[in-house]
Amino acid sequence: MIQSANARQNDPVGGAIAALEGCTKRYPGVLALDNASFRVAPGEVRALLGKNGAGKSTLIRMLTGAEVPDSGTVSIDGVALSGSGSARAQEAFVRGVRVVYQELSLVPGMSIAENLFLGRWPRRAGILDYAGMEAEARDAMQRLGLDMPPSDPVAGLSPAERQLVEIARVLLGKPKLVILDEPTSSLAAAEAEKVMAAVKRIAADGIAVIYISHRMNEIRQIARSATVMRDGRIIDTVDVAGADTREIVRLMLGSEAAQAAAVETKARDKVVLDISGLALAPKLACVSFQLRQGEVLGIAGLLGAGRTELLQAIMGVRAYDSGTICVDGTDIRRPGYRAMLNRGFGYTPESRKEEGIVPLLGVDENTVATDFAAVSRRGILSARRIAEATRDVIARLHVKTAATDTPIGTLSGGNQQKVVIGRWVHAGSRVLLLDEPTRGVDVEAKAQIYAIIRQLAAEGRSVIFVSSEIEELPLVCDRVLVLREGRLMEEFKSPNIDQDAVMAACIAGH
């Protein structure tokens, strides 16, 4: 039974560090926030839950002053925010609001130190004090266990390292409210632990934390209470300890969730991809494995283990040093990306926004771009065929979209991801290399993506599934390989994919 925390929530006793009263925010065509009231107290770690597009990030943008509500008030530390534009954001900042946005908000060309103090660089007589800045930056990073030179440019960091730098940034100064919008979505388990440790430390200092995540196990670890949002409304605030996951999910979805079942695997023999001795300095030393037809092969590993590089090397978008790649038993030597596509391969990148979608174009064009010929007649695109092909993909992958030509940028992350996978279904690819296909995707969409992957495998396609969320591997994979120290170290077969064992294999030796 869910024990409602509303009583405490509505207690007007001051102490709330931040409060939203009856806030409404519309975007063109969407009611992103619907008469929402929300408050959080010092020292509290509050989780914010909801499906993609529920309005979590919008609520955050109200608190940080990045946007002005259409109606309602926002107060920080008992004072209502006023003004608009950068003045409002500045006001919230001065009152102690710090935030890690969902979108990357670092400047790639600048150093780590400069990014940590972005816009608030320490000055001495009007002149930037680089020495002081770097010293403070080093301290801040050490608190997170990071040891990169603060003068390094952010451009050279991996996405995960960038995320950690963003988190280090919010710990600077004297924050009163720290907001983390999906801080761990690009992190593997071990790094996520680091973040969680840091969050606990912040909360222990009496700082309020709002924590958004689609990962329930993280929420359970750090949050006492969780506010659930749906369709721009605050549905309820619950005690995390007293609520079981299924009920929370039911609150999020407004209906019962389908439970993903564990994988039933069967013996397969036809090898479609055979990698041996693949090396790519400095990440991959000697990687060898086989992928069989109809198989979903999971690849686990720590952040930076080189899983992305492995997929990119196979697809020919990144040159490798040595090794052989055999497709259907023939050595293809140096693969080129488009040649691999012609061999029936398909690849979805790990950063959906930056590399996956063309936001201004419709779902239809994002889908058929992989194979225009299939929807053309004598070289001319057929609107009817495009619509048919798109509707086919929409139906098979359960994409939620109003029309086939809705700009994909307006879809939720999960639905964008389905289209990115669906375009390879359209292209008729038989080997799919999926890099973090569930990143930033809500519970419901995740379950659907698992089902889609299983279905694709059942149709005889082969899938390589890279994920940093170890708990989802048993739900999708026939087999899991662990990439560590540049080699594939251990193998787990369904149904014996044990999360703890996989985790242990990932971090063995550290």
Next chain:
Amino acid sequence: MSNDQAVRTVPSGAPRRRGFSQHMNEISLFVAIVVLYVVFTTTANGFMSFNNQINILRDAATIGIAAWAATLIIISGEIDVSVGPMVAFISVALAYLLQWGVPTPLAFVLAIIIGAALGSIAGILRAYFDVPSFVGTLGLWSALRGTALFMTDALPVSIGRNDIVDMLDRPVLGVPPAAIIMLILFAVFAFVSRKTAFGRSVYAIGGNPQAAFLSGINVARIRVQLFAIAGAMAAVSGILLLSRLGSGNATAASGLEFDVIAAVVVGGTALSGGRGSMLGTLLGVLVITLIGNGLVLLGINPFFQQVVRGLIIVVAVLANIQAIKRGAARNKG
């Protein structure tokens, strides 16, 4: 999963918003053109005469033919500032070819090939060597104008009597061939941009080149093709210029690149890429041409005409942007 639900969860305004803002752009341009017509008809003597309307079409052809290709280039996120010198260079090269006795149709074909080859230099520099297209075409701009002037000493290269060339300048049922060619090419480009894999790939590349590449679009090849097409269109303009002037002129078409870019931008194509339409550019070309023609007819001081043109470009773009914003806002309310 029922369709009902699918419909409900989507930000419902989105698709209509897209249609609406496109609408806004073209409607506001259309209104601008109507206003210009009304103003010039009442104030400028001879504006509505058949002859003058034909002149407008002919002038539009000079900007238009280059602007169709420039629209695709700008949609793909690139820019081409080499149009003017390219047109002049081709007119000179073609005049020499004809002087040397190359048969006229063959000379035309060669001119178009030369244009495409020169254009693709900028394309190759962009696609394979990461030289920004602004830099590559700026280099062409300087080099082509210089070469044309150098070859001719700034003197026109006469071609003497040439029936085929003359024919290109003789109106057909009152309509100059340049205008007909412009309209045919418009239809071709409008079709290509909307109905072919090439056209849609251009939009995809402009919207997110990385995603386009990963979807299997041959980004490099399309970039080269785009600049080759732009070169070929400049060559067509060069051929028409030769037929109009009866000689190849190294100093001709100066500043044409500004008019072309202005027309495309006024037409609502975003310089940041990924967004734009041929119809918008057609309307943009008309706006720019009408203003040029009307101001001359009104006898405005030629220097002051420059001031007016500058203001109108800015105002047109500003109005367009505001209209789109307001359209979006109204949709929201």
Next chain:
Amino acid sequence: MSNDQAVRTVPSGAPRRRGFSQHMNEISLFVAIVVLYVVFTTTANGFMSFNNQINILRDAATIGIAAWAATLIIISGEIDVSVGPMVAFISVALAYLLQWGVPTPLAFVLAIIIGAALGSIAGILRAYFDVPSFVGTLGLWSALRGTALFMTDALPVSIGRNDIVDMLDRPVLGVPPAAIIMLILFAVFAFVSRKTAFGRSVYAIGGNPQAAFLSGINVARIRVQLFAIAGAMAAVSGILLLSRLGSGNATAASGLEFDVIAAVVVGGTALSGGRGSMLGTLLGVLVITLIGNGLVLLGINPFFQQVVRGLIIVVAVLANIQAIKRGAARNKG
């Protein structure tokens, strides 16, 4: 979790790569300058004479002063194509001010204020009305040139004898004041770009405007300021132009915007924003000026000079990009 691991997960080449590629850019430009010096010294009569070196400095000032501001604008992800007409307009406006008997120092101040005000028009259009800076400054380009020509009928506006103005053209210990002013302004801009919050904000805005806005940087204000500064720098160039020519000239500084952008781009600043350095631009200005000077000394056909300039701009940028790539690759291997 040990620190060891953190160190290991860092792509080890990254930090050194940055230093190295910055290095590569400036080294390759420096090499180019040395090569140009060697070539011109051996082939061009009078190249190494003191007088000619001073001329080079003086010519560099024309491009340089505008290029410092243009570097910041391009780093911030914008562009300014209005430099030439702005310089000419200011020289005309200043000449009129002096004709009307405004005291010279006050007239200078007014000229700079006018320049800043005009520049900030483009800035305001960009910052508050989302008009792309290319469009806004293109409008200024046309309007300012037109206004200056209209006011003067393309005739020089004489200022008669004016000791302060003349002084600005009289060498101090052999060095023309224009060169001194250019170098002082270089120092100021280099300092501002690296050591002040304003300068770093410019980089941040160019690298990720959204992030800059979210971290409290007043993006709109800085954009307006950037264009105001560019206008003010154009005004300084206009003042120096007036002192060099002894009159305000509406036709002067034509095409200066191309030289300025070329210098900045040759200097390694990326047109896409977020990256670039003042030192690079200084070297770029020198390359462009040296080429201009040397080709004239060599008596090369002036039309052919245009060809050479076009080629050199492209080759310089190409070499720069390749050097950076090779630097990165070598570092990685």
Next chain:
Amino acid sequence: AQDKDLKVGAIYMDAQGFYAGVRKGIQDGAKDAGRKLEVIETNAQGDVSKESSFIDSLISAGVQAIIVSPVSADGSFRAIRRAHDAGIPVVCYNTCLSENDMKDYVSAYAVGDPYQFGHKLGDAAADYFLAEKKDAPTIAVLNCEFVEVCVTRRKGFEEALFAKVPNAKIVDNQEGATLDKAVSVASTMLSSHPDLDAFFGEAGGATLGAARAVKSQGRVGKTVVFGGDMTTEIAQELADFSVIKAVVDISGQGLGKLALTQAINSIDGKPPADIKVAYDIDLYKSAEDGKGWLEAHADGIP
């Protein structure tokens, strides 16, 4: 037809002060003839394609005559032919078409022959060198040769000069049509030719630019300037007589007035018997000449 309104199209070749004089001349010419004048004026910016489209616009506007300084003999003739075919008399000034085309399509040519223009100056320069006893002077040219007239001017200059001073030598020829470009290029030329005796500026910007460069490089007394086109500042330099030694000029105002007179005559069906109507080319070669010009042109319009 004396008091009927006049509607005339005027095309200026490019953005030079000379054309401001032409414009004033046209206005004054109408006043003198007692006619109310409407001028539709445009500037071809040195571009034949723009010129061509302007002429078409003028035809549509229903002008009674077109006064034009064609950018190019070969490049401009088609547009002028179209005007002629539309029954609109075309009056050239300053420049015109080739002899044959002129006969067919142009009703009058107010000519200040560019060859003569250069020739007179060359003659004056030769006299100067002979008086200074320099029999092998070195001369650098600052040109405007992206328009045809300037090439013709140089031919006239060279031929007159070499006729009297056969050992004279043209050592350099660079573009410098606008004042700022001319100053910079002339300064550079002085570096590469330290013994330079004279500059020849083909147009106003070049002439003045050369004079400014000579002064700023401290070469007064060593290098002199001969050039074309009078403006206030050139006249002042000539009056000073330290650098500029001779200027040749076709009065823009005079030429404009003459062109309009011819246009009125052509409209009235009385074109000149000989198409070419010569206009005087003035040579100014003393300080007094310079002062005289300044007095006669107090408003600064050439």
